[in-house]
Amino acid sequence: MADILVPIILKHLIKLGEYEVNLLLGVRDQVDLLESDLQFIKAFLQKCARRRNDPIVIELVNQISDVALEIEDIVDAYAARVIRERRRNLLGKLFHCFGHAKVLHGVANKTTRIMNRVENICNNKEKYGIGEADQPSVDDEEAEQSSIERRRNVDEADVVGFEKDTTTLIYQLTNPENLQLDVITIHGMGGLGKSTLARKIYKDTDVLNHFECLAWVAVSQQWQAKTLLLDVLKSFKQISDETSKKVFEELKDELHEHLKGKKYLIVLDDIWSTQVWEELRVAFPDESKGSRILITTRVKDVARHASPTPPHDLKILDENESWILLRKVVFRGRECPPNLEELGKKIAKSCGGLPLSIVLLGGTLAAEKKSHQSWLRFVANVNLYLKQGITCLTLSYNHLPPELKACFLYLGLFPEVSEINVRDFIELWIAEGFIQSDRSTSIYDVAEDYLEKLIDRSMIQVATKRLDGGVKTCRIHDLLRDLCIAESRRDKFFDIYSIDNNVSLNRKSRRLSIQSGESLDFDLPPRARSLFFFDDFVYPISKSSWKQIYKSTKFIRVLYLSRLEIRKIPSQIEELIFLRCLFIKDCKVDNFSSSIWNFWYLETLHLNFYGMGSLPKGIWSVMKNLRYLYVVVPRRDLDLRNIPRRSLMGKPFWNLQVLSWLHVNKNTAHVIAKFPNLRKLGLSFREEIMEEGEVEKVMASIRRLESLRSFKIRKWSAGRMEVGTRLNSLPSTLTKISLTYCTHCTPFDWEIFKVLARQPYLRVLKLATNDKPWVGHPPHELRVVAGEFPRLQVLKLRNLRIKTWKMEKDAMPNLESLFIHDDIKIMLENLPEDELLCRSTLQLVEVIGGFEVQDKLKTMLTDFKIKHPATPCKINITERYLPPVF
Incomplete structure (x- = not known):
């Protein structure tokens, strides 16, 4: 664990010095000594990384961990005292505490004693077998880089051994002769691939086209019937505040009414209790429409209880299937060298036919050098771990480099079966100090x-991908999550509190995830640096819980609040003087205190809430170190109108890279000019009328953003968007542009489309109206000429009332994916066949209608697939509800 702790604590010490030059005044020498010692320890830990099982190394690493944590505690205590003193009295800037300096010196002495032992081992490296061979070679690094570039991520389409299962289950789901509501179950042990198989079937085109309504719900061991019903409803409609407040019986009736008369498929993934089915079954009507319920479970009694049809039992893979799967994971379409085949088969066999273990071991092998010697050493390790009873999961974790171990363990903080937003946990990784980068590379x-x-x-x-192919959300297998929790509890990395968790909390844990709506009836770990609260609006967070947060845990750097009812954020929150990252996400907030801006070191601020509360004034005071600012407040967007004049006249704020959603007004041009390093910018236009010269100033300020990659505009007000034709002056660095009209009163300005067609590096373009187009708006002819959109890869159009589409041969030459989504009957009559559908670059065309896909277009696309069976283009036509897209 020390290999994770030391770099993080080292970065924290360095950051303290960067934030405030005078913060450690009087003890700078001691802190410099600690930094030097930690740098030495870090180098040592890297050198003996492959000797993690050596008892001498284990003992030393444990001692290093304890000393590193003690260093962090004492430095933070000293810094906190300086900051509080300085807040009380301006003369406190010269504050010097000899007692703290003495304590710091004592810790340095302890570190020095550890250093002597480290140095002794390093001087006797031959005796302990720690040498140059433990360092990764240039070839190893090149092999890993090659592995990353090939992206050996096995998805549902690559799964081995499921061919017969897939065919059988799809037939059971779509059998036209069975019109009764049928419950189909998939049973098997953890890691066999139940969810993977179900997901593959759920995404199958025949299944998508067979059912009118589809929903996927992850159940898990910690479940609530009301939440599950809401999750089903979310697949079909947008959930209003009124719906979310309904009790279980009302939700059950609403779901039952919604499904009446429809042919539906509901997947209930990972059910552990028969009670789940008993609670939910009455919500699903049976009207002889051929509807289906698909259940995955590890518990055979659950499968037998839910359906009289025998469960579909998944079997472990045989030796040949195991080798085929391992080969796919490791080589991703390439041939396995003959000299590695025998070793590869041994490794596959050692996994006992469990697909999860094979995929994980394959992922580790994919990052290893493809040599006989490297794989021979790996085979020996596999046998050793298996003999000791340690799973393949632990082996895969142990082979992670230290910087990846911390990032991986962190995912265990989130509730079971969560789909985790990638952008959220990347911000959390950065705030925790896990990401190490130099100035030449963006963090x-x-x-x-x-x-x-x-x-x-x-x-x-x-779990899901963005339009540009990047990862949008991810998940972690429940077995791997169990590994995260076990490793983290042992090493005091984090702990979890929930209603069903009877394990006593470790008072030395650095992070705590509270997954219970009840008030805190226990003391929070005083050493905690991160607190996570997850709930489903069961209980409002109490005053006593808030008091625990700002009294018991004074050194918090990360505070993450998700789906909570917050009656008031108290003024005492300013006691969290080290706070770097604050997430208030999907919460109901009635009152904010202006003290929320009294955070000196805040880097990440994500406020997305609803309720009676509004954002207090004074946000400008936290801009000094802010890197990420995302604020969505009730009934309005982020308004930086009242900016202190001295802030506008002062130096730029170089750190801010993400800013969403900024309300556009007469002050916006000055605000944007203060953030020259923005990479992502979201602007929101509402009712305010701006003069022509003011709009031009806004666009001129955006033009100067040389690092801007992603630009989003959201328009709420009626009337023509003044900024439209001025988009021709956007910076050429943009790779993604999103434009959304949030009102049906305004027709889409197609001049914007022509302007954006000239963007040289644009790869993703999203154009949408969020409401159904007003029937008074005339349909439009979309025309794309040669040379336009030279690098565009993804085009998404929604509710734009397009009637005809004309396209020249050399237009959009790199287009890979086309999405046409509508909530009403699609007006588009055809798509250019030779100029678009037959081109080799196009991989996917997806047409989705909320109520009815136009017959002419549907027939044309179906006929095209029949006429061109060899085309690489995949065509999906789906009729189902689509939630709003911003």
Whole structure:
């Protein structure tokens, strides 16, 4: 664990010095000594990484962990005292505490004693077998880089051994002769691939086209009947505040009414209790429409209880199937060298036919050098771990480099079966100090690289992807989550509190995830640096809980509140003087205190809430170190109108890279000019009328953003969007543009489309109206000429009232994916066949209608698939509800 702790604590010490030059005044020498010692320890830990099972190394690493935590505690205590003193008295800037300096010196002495032992081992490296061979070679690094580039992420389409299962289950789901509501179950042990098989079937085109309504619900061991019903309803309609407040019986009736007269498929993934089915079954009507319920479970009694039809039992893979799967994961379409085949088969066999273990071991092998010697050493390790009773999961975790271990363990903080937003936990990784980058590389690029490495090693599963192919949400297998929790509790990395968790909390844990709506009836770990609260609006967070937060845990750097009812955020929250990252996400907030802006070191601020509360004034005071600002407040967007004049006249704020959603007004041009390093910007236009010269100033300020990659505009007000034709002056660095009209009163300005067609590096374009188009708006002819959109890969159009589409041969030459979504009857009569559908670059055309896909277009696309069976283009035509897209 020390290999994770030391770099994080080292970065924290360095950051303290960067934030405030005078913060450690009087003890700078001691802190410099600690930094030097920690740098030495870090180098040592890297050197002996492959000797993690050596008892001497284990003992030393445990001692290093304890000393590192003690260093962090004492430095934070000293810094907190300086900051509080300075707040009380301006003369406190010269504050010097000899007692703290003495304590710091004592810790340095302890570290020095550890250093002597480290140095002794390093001087006797031959005796202990720690040498140059433990360092990764250039070839190893090149092999890993090659592995990352090939992205060995096995998805549902690559799964081995499910061919017969897939065919059988799809037939059971779509059998036209069986019109009664039928419950089909998939049973098997953890890691066999039940959810993977169900997901593959759920995404199958024949299944999508067979059912009118489809819903996927993850159940898990911690479940609530009301939440499950809401999850089903979310698949069919947008959930209003009124609906979310309904009791279970009312929701059951609403779902039953919605499904009446429809042919539906509901997937209930990972049911552990028969009670779940008993609670939900009455919500699903049986009207002889051929509807189906698909259940996955590890518990055979659940499968037998839910359906008289025998469960579909998944079997472990045989040796040949195991080898085929391992080969796919490791080589991703390439041939396995003959000298590795025998070793590969041994490794596959050692996994006992469990697909999860094979995929995880394959992910680890994919990052290893493809040599006989490297694989021979790996085979020996596999046998050793299996003999000791340690699972393949632990083996995969142990082979992670330290910087990836911390990122991987962190995912265990989230509730079971969560689909985790990638952008959220990347911000959390950065705030925790897990991401190490130099000035030449963006910290976001490094974080995404870490994510890709974990996916490549099959430690993280991709749940959904963005339009540009990047990962949008991810999930972690429940067995891997159990591993995260076990490793973290042992090493005091984090702990979890929930109603069903009877394990006593470790008072030394650095992070705590509270997954219970009840008030805190226990003391929070005083050493905690991160607190997570997850709930489903069962109980409002109490005053006593708030008091625990700002009294018991004074050194919090990360505070994450999700789906909570917050009556008031108290003024005492300013006691969290080290707070770097604050998430208030999907919460109901009645009152904010202005003290929320009294955070000196805040880097990430994500406020997305509803209720009676509104954002207090004074946000400008936290801009100094802010890197990420996302604020969606009730009935309005982020308004930076009242900016202190001295702030506008002062130096730019170089750190801010993400800003969403900024309300556009007469002050916007000055605000944007203060953030020259923005990478992502979201602007929201409402009712305010701006003069022509003011709009031009806004666009001129955006033009100067040389690092801007993603630009989003959201228009709420009626009338023509003044900014439309001025988009021709956007920076050429943009790769993604999203434009959404949030009112049906305004027709889409197609001049914007022509302007954006000239963007040289644009890869993703989203154009939408969020409401149904007003019937008074005339239909439009979409025309794309040669040379327009030279690098566009993804085009998404929604509710734009397009009647005809004309396209020249060399227009959009790199288009890969086309999405046409509508909530009403689609007006589009055809798509250019030779100019668009037959081109080799196009991989996917997806047409979705809320109520009815136009027969002419549907017939044309169906006929095209029949006429061109060899085309690489995949065509999906679906009739189902679509939630709003911003």
